[in-house]
Amino acid sequence: MQYRAPLWLPGGHLQTIWPALFSRRHRGPAPAYRRERWTTPDGDFVDVDFVDAADAAAPLLVLFHGLEGSSRGAYALAFADWARRAGWHYAVPHFRGCSGELNLAPRAYHSGDFEEVGWMLARLRERHGRPLYAVGISLGGNALLRWAEEAGDGAGATAVAVAAVSSPVDLTAGALAIGRGFNRLAYTPYFLRTMKPKALAKWAQHPGLFDRERVARARTLLEFDDAFTAPVHGFRDALDYWTRASAKPHLQRIRIPALVLNARNDPFIPARSLPAAHEVGRCVTLWQPPHGGHVGFASGPPPGHVLTLPEAVMGWLQAQR
Structure with a gap:
């Protein structure tokens, strides 16, 4: 291109x-x-x-x-x-x-x-x-x-x-990059403002599906993926998810x-x-x-x-x- x-x-x-x-x-x-x-x-x-x-x-x-x-x-x-x-x-x-x-x-x-x-x-x-x-x-x-x-x-x-x-x-390189410096200030909050409420609504649908308090505290995609995306979809943790999904x-x-x-x-x-x-x-x-x-x-x-x-x-x- x-x-x-x-x-x-x-x-x-x-x-x-x-x-x-x-x-x-x-x-x-x-x-x-x-x-x-x-x-x-x-x-x-x-x-x-x-x-x-x-x-x-x-x-x-x-x-x-x-x-x-x-x-x-x-x-x-x-x-x-x-x-x-x-x-x-x-x-x-x-x-x-x-x-x-x-x-x-x-x-x-x-x-x-x-x-x-x-x-x-x-x-x-x-x-x-x-x-x-x-x-x-x-x-x-x-x-x-x-x-x-x-x-x-x-x-x-x-x-x-x-x-x-x-x-x-x-995925590992990308997720870590978005959690640093200006990216963490500008882009991470943009994604988490919808991802976290939807995850918490998912917990209300299925209580105990994941650690609700960890998701509520998440401030980076690493923390969110480690608390929600990985356990809900059968991965050990965020690094396992990023490695296997890349x-x-x-x-x-x-x-x-x-x-x-x-x-x-x-x-x-x-x-x-x-x-x-x-x-x-x-x-x-x-x-x-x-x-x-x-x-x-x-x-x-x-x-x-x-x-x-x-x-x-x-x-x-x-x-x-």
Whole structure:
């Protein structure tokens, strides 16, 4: 990806924060979603938002959102705009608890949730019966890559190609980075302001599921993952979760075309932790532009727009047909 940040938007922090809050994410009116509620194999539910194409035989683009994201996020709307203009079907499956309503089961979602991703993709492929492409943003990208790794040669029966954007494929490096310095002041409270109330509501649903007081005291993602995410999802502790859920150690196992895009000035993800060419398999393409921030990649004069990102990613995905 040949991305050059606008001169008026210097540095990884501004390139992360400004596009998420102010940059334009669609041409014309916002895409109108149609929502479906699916019952999961364990009796819970997930909500999936769709934008339907006029041509029933058009390809399907599936987007997996990031931590505490939804179909209303800037990047989700930007990819929806791309799909609408390209005449593709578009789907955004919400991870459990992220669609505006607390889920029912004694679990939530996490960065290595490849079984859930696989179930969602298989159901979409079975129902739509058309070429399927998938994009994962941040956490959703790591989970998508983990699915492709675990599926191996079987992934091609479900998806033509996948892309991960600004994904922390080394979760330990990313989680520790977000807990330091300016990151801890700016980004950690942003995530915890929704994660902690939802976790505490989950405890009210299922008393004793985890140590409620530890979650209430959590001030970093390390503390939160150690008290909630890890024990609720079967991991020993936060380090065990980050180690087992990270996509980076298994990138050589991917057997379908996969794009891994990370800006080297992403404040969440240290550049030194990004995968190198010798650490990935022949099916994996690495894009690591020097600028872009975390799911930023804004372009144009102020306030800018985030439409360059889906155009670049979808251009690559389409070339894999």
